[in-house]
Amino acid sequence: MGKFILKKTKNDGFMFNLLATNGQVICTSQVYASKASAKNGIESVRKNVNAEIEDQTLAEPESKKNPKWELYKDKGDEYRFRLCASNGEPILSGQGYTTKENAKNGIDSIRRNAPDSEIVEELE
DSSP states (O other): OOEEEEEEOTTSOEEEEEEOTTSOEEEEEOOBSSHHHHHHHHHHHHHHTTOEEEETTSSSOOOOOSSEEEEEEOTTSOEEEEEEOTTSOEEEEEOOBSSHHHHHHHHHHHHHHTTTOEEEEEOO
């Protein structure tokens, strides 16, 4: 089972990473103004992990309703994803991947790990 690591940022905000069972960071959240908001973000991830994937790398992507995963290519030509909440705001994003399949594996890893992962606060 993975774990959410809740941290304080340099600018007194809060963010979290989701780590897989091997300790690797699977995804990173946006920065939140409060610890409570960051914890709500974690709960939103848990609630929305099974949302549909909107594959924006296709020539004619099919638009999906929020909440949704957005799979896209960045300026460096790497595949990335982000999970958007029902209001369309991004909750978390993944690292860059060289293949679409690896990016989809990252989403699958979040789907497997997020629902039961403990929250570890590293606020020092």
